[in-house]
Amino acid sequence: MATVMHVGLNHYLVLSALLFSIGVLGVLLRKNAIVILMSIELMLNAVNLDFVAFSKYSGNIDGQAMVFFVMTIAAAEAAVGLAIAVAVFKRFKEVNISYFEKLKG
Amino acid sequence: MNENFLITVLLLSPLLGFLINGFLVRYNNKSHLRAGAIATAAAGISFFSAVSLYFKLLGLGAEERTLHTVFFNWLNIGTLNINMGFTVDPISTVMILIITGVGSLIHLYSVGYMSHDAHPAKFFSYLNLFLFNMLILVLGDNLVLMFVGWEGVGLCSYLLIGFWFDDPEKAAAGMKAFIVNRIGDAGFLLGLFTIFVTFKSVEFSELSKMAFAPEVGVWGPITLATFCLFVGAAGKSAQIPLYVWLPDAMAGPTPVSALIHAATMVTAGIYMIVRLNFMFIAAPTTMHIVAAVGAATALFAASIGLLQTDIKKILAYSTVSQLGYMFLGVGVGAFGAGFFHLMTHAFFKALMFLGAGSVIHGMGGEQEVTKMGGLAKKMPITYKTFLFGWLAIIGTPLFSGFFSKDEILWKAYSSPLGSKFLWMIGVVAAGMTAFYMTRLMCLAFWGTSRVDKSVKVHESPLTMTLPLMILAGLSLMGGWVGVPHIFGPIPNLLEGWLEPVVHDVTSEGSFLEEWMTMTASVALAGFSAFSAYYLYVLNPNLPKEWAQKLKGLYTLVYNKYFVDEIYGWAIVRPLVQLSRGLWAYLDVRIVDRTTYLVSDIVKGTGAGLRLMINGNVQQYALYIVFGVLISLAFIFAR
Numbered sequence: 058m059a060t061v062m063h064v065g066l067n068h069y070l071v072l073s074a075l076l077f078s079i080g081v082l083g084v085l086l087r088k089n090a091i092v093i094l095m096s097i098e099l100m101l102n103a104v105n106l107d108f109v110a111f112s113k114y115s116g117n118i119d120g121q122a123m124v125f126f127v128m129t130i131a132a133a134e135a136a137v138g139l140a141i142a143v144a145v146f147k148r149f150k151e152v153n154i155s156y157f158e159k160l161k162g
Numbered sequence: 163m164n165e166n167f168l169i170t171v172l173l174l175s176p177l178l179g180f181l182i183n184g185f186l187v188r189y190n191n192k193s194h195l196r197a198g199a200i201a202t203a204a205a206g207i208s209f210f211s212a213v214s215l216y217f218k219l220l221g222l223g224a225e226e227r228t229l230h231t232v233f234f235n236w237l238n239i240g241t242l243n244i245n246m247g248f249t250v251d252p253i254s255t256v257m258i259l260i261i262t263g264v265g266s267l268i269h270l271y272s273v274g275y276m277s278h279d280a281h282p283a284k285f286f287s288y289l290n291l292f293l294f295n296m297l298i299l300v301l302g303d304n305l306v307l308m309f310v311g312w313e314g315v316g317l318c319s320y321l322l323i324g325f326w327f328d329d330p331e332k333a334a335a336g337m338k339a340f341i342v343n344r345i346g347d348a349g350f351l352l353g354l355f356t357i358f359v360t361f362k363s364v365e366f367s368e369l370s371k372m373a374f375a376p377e378v379g380v381w382g383p384i385t386l387a388t389f390c391l392f393v394g395a396a397g398k399s400a401q402i403p404l405y406v407w408l409p410d411a412m413a414g415p416t417p418v419s420a421l422i423h424a425a426t427m428v429t430a431g432i433y434m435i436v437r438l439n440f441m442f443i444a445a446p447t448t449m450h451i452v453a454a455v456g457a458a459t460a461l462f463a464a465s466i467g468l469l470q471t472d473i474k475k476i477l478a479y480s481t482v483s484q485l486g487y488m489f490l491g492v493g494v495g496a497f498g499a500g501f502f503h504l505m506t507h508a509f510f511k512a513l514m515f516l517g518a519g520s521v522i523h524g525m526g527g528e529q530e531v532t533k534m535g536g537l538a539k540k541m542p543i544t545y546k547t548f549l550f551g552w553l554a555i556i557g558t559p560l561f562s563g564f565f566s567k568d569e570i571l572w573k574a575y576s577s578p579l580g581s582k583f584l585w586m587i588g589v590v591a592a593g594m595t596a597f598y599m600t601r602l603m604c605l606a607f608w609g610t611s612r613v614d615k616s617v618k619v620h621e622s623p624l625t626m627t628l629p630l631m632i633l634a635g636l637s638l639m640g641g642w643v644g645v646p647h648i649f650g651p652i653p654n655l656l657e658g659w660l661e662p663v664v665h666d667v668t669s670e671g672s673f674l675e676e677w678m679t680m681t682a683s684v685a686l687a688g689f690s691a692f693s694a695y696y697l698y699v700l701n702p703n704l705p706k707e708w709a710q711k712l713k714g715l716y717t718l719v720y721n722k723y724f725v726d727e728i729y730g731w732a733i734v735r736p737l738v739q740l741s742r743g744l745w746a747y748l749d750v751r752i753v754d755r756t757t758y759l760v761s762d763i764v765k766g767t768g769a770g771l772r773l774m775i776n777g778n779v780q781q782y783a784l785y786i787v788f789g790v791l792i793s794l795a796f797i798f799a800r
Contacts, residue, residue: 084783158777 069110076103090142090152094135101131165218165229169248169301172211172258176293179204183287194282198273201286205269205293209262215250216259225662227252230303230367237306241362247303249366252659256501257300257433260508264425265293267629271516272417274625275523285325285415292318296426300433305354305364308434312350312398315427316343322422323414335413342407346397353390356383366437374444381447388441388448395431401489402459405482406726412474416519419474424481424515425508432488432504439497439664449579453493457574457587460486462723464594468601469720472529473518476602480555481511483591487570490588494580495667496573498660502644503570505656506562509640510554513633517548520622520630521606528617531602536611540619543627545607550634552603556596557687562641567592568680569646575679576671589683596687600694609699648676
């Protein structure tokens with residue numbers, strides 16, 4: 058029988074690192090602004106996972122409180138980012154990240 | 163009135179005149195009357211302050227005749243403490259009276275002389291600036307402040323020599339004066355530094371309190387300091403080997419030649435030595451050099467003057483020669499006599515320059531004496547006043563030049579620092595002076611007229627002749643303040659006046675000797691003057707014949723011993739070639755290339771780095787990731 062795998066801190070951390078790396082690659086490689094925003098969200102949530110995991114294993118509630126701040130910031134960031142994406146879409150009928158160059162001056 | 167107030171007015175009046183006229187230049191002021199009136203008034207106010215200060219000093223006891231005022235503390239660095247302070251004492255009083263008095267007359271004269279000029283306001287503003295700087299030079303209570311005035315008058319001299327800078331020759335003359343003076347000024351600065359390092363002070367009052375024991379041997383700090391200062395004096399006062407700028411300085415307007423290059427600025431060197439007499443007397447080696455250079459210059463310049471044909475050049479070489487006399491005087495320890503000659507020379511040489519200016523003005527710009535002749539009838543006032551100057555400079559008894567020149571010659575003969583040889587040179591130079599001055603009179607005023615028919619000779623206006631008349635009076639009477647004691651009970655006023663601050667070397671000699679030397683020099687001068695008259699009026703063809711016979715010597719002297727050419731060949735040309743070489747090889751090939759290389763490296767790096775900043779946001783994000791990875795690697799690798 059398969060033994061019940063004990064889930065420890067390391068598992069959380071490895072998962073978090075994987076999620077974060079996927080987020081980084083998404084930001085670096087994808088051209089669609091919406092996907093990039095999603096990838097950023099993924100990175101933030103990977104960090105959130107770390108916070109919660111450390112909080113649980115150290116018995117300190119501070120990390121969990123911090124997560125709420127991160128979520129708030131992430132929501133605000135998403136709102137602004139999506140608004141810009143909408144503006145870019147209106148102008149170019151596409152939300153390719155390369156159009157963001159045109160925003161200067 | 164309070165002395166601080168008087169000194170303030172004395173100094174600021176010319177400065178204010180300079181500012182007002184300098185401001186008017188902006189408005190293209192062509193009125194010579196307005197500019198001249200402002201400048202002359204400024205000089206006149208200064209003169210009245212100087213006279214008031216003189217009477218103030220006269221009211222004090224002989225030993226306490228010093229008025230000192232400090233406007234503010236100027237520099238305070240370490241042990242160096244310099245005040246913006248001014249001293250009025252017997253020496254500087256005589257100087258400020260000459261500067262503002264003769265200066266005012268020359269300002270007045272310039273109103274007429276510059277009446278046809280395009281930029282009178284500029285001219286008068288420079289003239290006032292000169293007065294201001296000259297007053298700082300003589301009144302400054304320390305060597306640094308004196309140096310400020312010293313440089314200031316040099317600047318004004320340069321500006322005024324090159325006043326008509328449209329003519330490249332005149333502009334070059336201005337630059338020559340400036341550059342030659344720089345050489346002397348370097349000497350002055352070195353002397354100043356030596357004094358500060360050795361005595362920890364640059365204030366005259368403090369220095370004079372130190373008792374300087376005469377230096378033994380040929381070498382020492384005082385000798386070094388005074389020698390360097392003398393180099394400065396030789397530059398400013400046109401002595402061998404730095405005299406070459408003064409004859410060229412005649413390119414400036416004639417009133418400038420009279421004020422700056424005869425009466426005041428060129429005497430700054432003498433003034434400085436008289437001011438520091440307590441220090442020079444302690445350096446016998448320097449004193450010997452001063453006397454030797456003075457005597458050599460007196461003779462050398464006088465001999466060049468013998469054959470010049472430009473009226474201003476004759477007077478210029480005469481000035482160099484007379485300045486040599488003054489250095490001979492101070493060099494044998496007769497500071498009072500040198501200073502006395504400075505004063506009388508200021509009167510008669512200013513008179514002669516202004517007279518020459520009047521002649522040039524009346525001749526429509528002609529300066530060659532060979533094209534003059536017989537002007538005595540056409541310009542009677544100029545002629546009669548010039549006559550006074552002539553009588554004074556050749557040393558006619560009772561005229562000012564007689565007393566001062568004879569005092570110098572007598573001291574050169576009798577002082578322990580002097581010798582019979584120096585006296586002989588002085589007497590020969592005096593004979594030459596009488597010759598070339600009489601020659602000038604013959605060629606310009608006497609004899610038959612050689613004036614071109616097209617030139618309408620006319621007498622100058624009153625603004626020009628009035629200063630001539632006043633200066634003629636001073637040329638006659640200026641010497642009466644220094645009558646030597648052999649003339650009986652008449653007191654020597656100047657000697658008594660200077661006595662508390664100037665300490666002459668006591669000379670020994672009998673009455674008989676003094677009478678004999680005096681008679682000898684007067685007789686030689688009279689003989690020279692008569693032979694000049696004989697040669698140039700009675701037998702005008704004889705000089706040409708003699709010139710033919712002594713062709714080699716004539717060419718040598720006529721071309722001023724080729725000194726300018728020798729300097730050009732030995733100093734200027736190597737310098738220019740060296741500079742060219744440095745420019746072509748060191749500057750272009752090494753310095754320029756190195757800087758280009760550095761800038762190319764920077765530019766190339768920038769061009770490379772610019773490729774990274776291309777506006778691609780994702781690429782920027784990649785840089786951040788790389789940065790994080792490198793940081794992590796660094797942390798874990800430890």
